[in-house]
Amino acid sequence: MAEIRITLPAxxxxxxxxLALGGELKSSICRIANGQGIISEVIGDLEQEVVYRHFTTQVDAAFSDSTPDLLVIDKHPDYLSSQHGLDLARxxxxxxTSVQHHYAHIAAVMADNGLPRCTKPVLGIALDGLGFGDDGTIWGGEILLADYHGFERLACFQPVAMIGGGAATHEPWRNTLAHLLPVWDQVEKQFSDTGIIQFLNKKPVSLLQMMVDKGVNAPLSS
Structure with missing residues (x-):
């Protein structure tokens, strides 16, 4: 897939x-210069070694064109793209500079819809995966009042445990179980003949409940 060029709003x-280095899943990079944004192809999941090598090759190519005046990284300190950006900056x-993940999505939608830099704040709803929040917790479902200069977090979904940490991103059943655990005994009895409960009963529910209770590899996320 070829790169995409867009004209930025007024x-x-x-x-x-x-040069912005993006997140970790479905990664892409973007160079901004002279009122234009040049977005790379979708590079992929940086946790895969071959994809990460392709990512660094793309970044090296961007540097070979011209050294950027500023690097922008995701606020999550454990993202490989963020760590690479810090290394390059040094x-x-x-x-x-780092940008909160969900705020970046809202700002991107604003730009895609041609809202000028001086636009009034918009109400943005971002439900995209996980992101490192300004309060040091993991954010997921966020309602932000935002413009291009910053944002205010108005509300979020009730935080629940991400059972297994990053594994919950790739295995959605973990998130389903996390929501059901507070009423698991009741749900298991009442809906024992349903496919989802039969599926979850094949998992080590008691062990996973213990992980949540003890906070072991089960961080809360909205």
């Missing part, structure tokens, strides 16, 4: 050369 034309002695 107010973003400048000579600044910015190597090339250039500034780096």
């Amino acid at each position: 107010g973003f034309a400048s000579n600044a050369n910015i 190597q090339h002695d250039i500034p780096v």
